[in-house]
Amino acid sequence: MDEQPRASQTVRTLLQLRELILNGELSPGERVSELGIVERLGVSRTPVRVALVRLEEEGLVDCLPTGGFVVRAFSEADIADAIQLRGVLEGMAAQRAAERRLSRDELRGLRDVVGSLDALVRQRDLTIDDFSDYIRLNDQFHGLLLQLADSPVLKRSMERVLSLPFASPGAFVRVQAELPESREILVIAQEHHRAILDAIENGEGSRADHLAREHSRLARRNLDISVKNQRQLDRVPGASLIRLRSA
Amino acid sequence: MDEQPRASQTVRTLLQLRELILNGELSPGERVSELGIVERLGVSRTPVRVALVRLEEEGLVDCLPTGGFVVRAFSEADIADAIQLRGVLEGMAAQRAAERRLSRDELRGLRDVVGSLDALVRQRDLTIDDFSDYIRLNDQFHGLLLQLADSPVLKRSMERVLSLPFASPGAFVRVQAELPESREILVIAQEHHRAILDAIENGEGSRADHLAREHSRLARRNLDISVKNQRQLDRVPGASLIRLRSA
DNA sequence: GATCGGGAAAATGTATACATTGCTCAACGG
DNA sequence: CCGTTGAGCAATGTATACATTTTCCCGATC
Numbered sequence: 211m212d213e214q215p216r217a218s219q220t221v222r223t224l225l226q227l228r229e230l231i232l233n234g235e236l237s238p239g240e241r242v243s244e245l246g247i248v249e250r251l252g253v254s255r256t257p258v259r260v261a262l263v264r265l266e267e268e269g270l271v272d273c274l275p276t277g278g279f280v281v282r283a284f285s286e287a288d289i290a291d292a293i294q295l296r297g298v299l300e301g302m303a304a305q306r307a308a309e310r311r312l313s314r315d316e317l318r319g320l321r322d323v324v325g326s327l328d329a330l331v332r333q334r335d336l337t338i339d340d341f342s343d344y345i346r347l348n349d350q351f352h353g354l355l356l357q358l359a360d361s362p363v364l365k366r367s368m369e370r371v372l373s374l375p376f377a378s379p380g381a382f383v384r385v386q387a388e389l390p391e392s393r394e395i396l397v398i399a400q401e402h403h404r405a406i407l408d409a410i411e412n413g414e415g416s417r418a419d420h421l422a423r424e425h426s427r428l429a430r431r432n433l434d435i436s437v438k439n440q441r442q443l444d445r446v447p448g449a450s451l452i453r454l455r456s457a
Numbered sequence: 458m459d460e461q462p463r464a465s466q467t468v469r470t471l472l473q474l475r476e477l478i479l480n481g482e483l484s485p486g487e488r489v490s491e492l493g494i495v496e497r498l499g500v501s502r503t504p505v506r507v508a509l510v511r512l513e514e515e516g517l518v519d520c521l522p523t524g525g526f527v528v529r530a531f532s533e534a535d536i537a538d539a540i541q542l543r544g545v546l547e548g549m550a551a552q553r554a555a556e557r558r559l560s561r562d563e564l565r566g567l568r569d570v571v572g573s574l575d576a577l578v579r580q581r582d583l584t585i586d587d588f589s590d591y592i593r594l595n596d597q598f599h600g601l602l603l604q605l606a607d608s609p610v611l612k613r614s615m616e617r618v619l620s621l622p623f624a625s626p627g628a629f630v631r632v633q634a635e636l637p638e639s640r641e642i643l644v645i646a647q648e649h650h651r652a653i654l655d656a657i658e659n660g661e662g663s664r665a666d667h668l669a670r671e672h673s674r675l676a677r678r679n680l681d682i683s684v685k686n687q688r689q690l691d692r693v694p695g696a697s698l699i700r701l702r703s704a
Numbered sequence: 705g706a707t708c709g710g711g712a713a714a715a716t717g718t719a720t721a722c723a724t725t726g727c728t729c730a731a732c733g734g
Numbered sequence: 735c736c737g738t739t740g741a742g743c744a745a746t747g748t749a750t751a752c753a754t755t756t757t758c759c760c761g762a763t764c
Contacts, residue, residue, distance in 0.1 A: 219747075260506070295608075295610055501720070
């Protein structure tokens with residue numbers, strides 16, 4: 211990965227530790243030993259401790275009552291809830307954006323992204339790169355939506371939900387790419403994007419809200435599909451943190 | 458305040474530092490010096506540092522790019538957004554509770570609280586103690602609602618929003634108590650509580666959602682009233698963190 | 705054989721010393 | 735007189751030593 215020699219030990223430790231957890235090098239339920247991390251990352255206990263506190267607030271590790279931390283495990287229900295919650299928050303963002311009666315100028319960014327997505331989805335055969343582009347543009351769409359809501363409080367809350375990697379808008383796109391009906395799902399998702407933009411342009415707050423919520427149900431559907439196939443589930447970011455009942 | 462000699466230094470420091478900020482002994486925009494806190498609380502820098510990191514995640518202090526922390530200030534818009542966000546999250550909780558088709562048994566707690574609130578609101582003249590009881594029962598109602606939603610992810614998200622003290626359900630009740638129409642507002646709020654319970658009992662998810670959102674608008678209305686009167690605003694918990702444009 | 709207890713090892717909680725960075729203020733030069 | 739620069743200082747970032755707690759293992763006992 212890209213080194214950040216300028217960054218402080220604390221920041222580097224946080225990033226590296228987060229990656230260790232997300233890449234599954236630390237298993238769910240496993241105690242995260244401070245000394246162990248110290249040896250692995252070559253920093254002192256102090257930055258490790260700060261990073262662990264931050265990761266606990268993020269929800270990636272849990273605080274043991276006796277002291278210390280363990281890597282958190284997430285059930286299918288947890289992921290479904292996180293996706294639903296993201297949908298609700300994006301609904302609030304879309305509704306606020308719609309009710310602010312934004313000017314053409316303010317909406318240009320969102321229109322451009324929707325336009326780019328249109329061009330992408332219109333293609334017949336989609337390559338792996340196309341899906342990467344889709345994920346990037348999709349993330350941009352959701353980011354712009356949040357920005358247009360103009361609410362730091364909402365932004366902060368959303369950022370916390372998205373710190374669970376499988377709750378992010380693009381989390382299940384790579385799974386979806388493997389499905390025979392993958393292009394159809396993209397067409398539907400893009401129709402949602404267009405409709406949300408239309409609702410915002412016309413000041414239709416409630417419609418924007420409901421569309422954003424419905425949009426998140428696509429991710430939920432992809433989750434349901436993934437659960438039936440471990441290989442697909444492994445394509446999801448942070449897959450190692452997922453613990454299914456059956457497993 | 459109540460001492461907790463059993464708790465660790467870290468926990469005590471977190472609680473005490475949070476109180477210092479909420480009571481206004483540290484002003485918004487003021488830099489929180491580690492050494493200063495060390496002297497004030499008589500602990501070493503380590504627990505202070507951990508407490509500051511946690512308070513930063515809570516949103517009560519901001520991280521300076523250059524290092525260190527400052528007490529955060531909240532605008533009227535921030536508070537309004539936090540109240541709206543709470544309404545949206547409570548809407549999701551109510552909807553989930555409704556769609557789970559809870560048994561009579563599971564709903565007993567909520568019914569009891571609504572019953573107690575009914576008895577309280579039915580009174581002619583309300584004393585200060587009555588308002589305290591109302592706040593307690595009201596908090597119970599909102600807590601039970603969250604519990605019935607059965608979603609740890611949602612619970613965590615809500616807890617973070619409520620860490621902004623003026624976003625809590627009871628934050629503006631003391632303000633409202635001073636208004637001539639205070640009892641009428643209580644009657645309306647209680648009608649909301651009854652209706653939310655009814656919607657949950659009947660599995661009407663969308664109705665429960667909309668009612669919970671509408672319910673939070675009462676807090677928003679009380680905020681608008683408070684903003685016009687500094688003395689009333691001072692009754693709100695964490696009042697010292699509020700910075701109005703005019704001031 | 706299982707359970708309880710004790711003790712050693714290892715982990716975290718806490719304090720503090722050291723390093724480094726950013727800030728203040730004064731003095732100098734333009 | 736103002737701007738700039740440098741040194742000193744104060745604050746945070748980092749490392750580590752010490753204290754306390756927890757855990758785990760082993761042996762003794764029932």
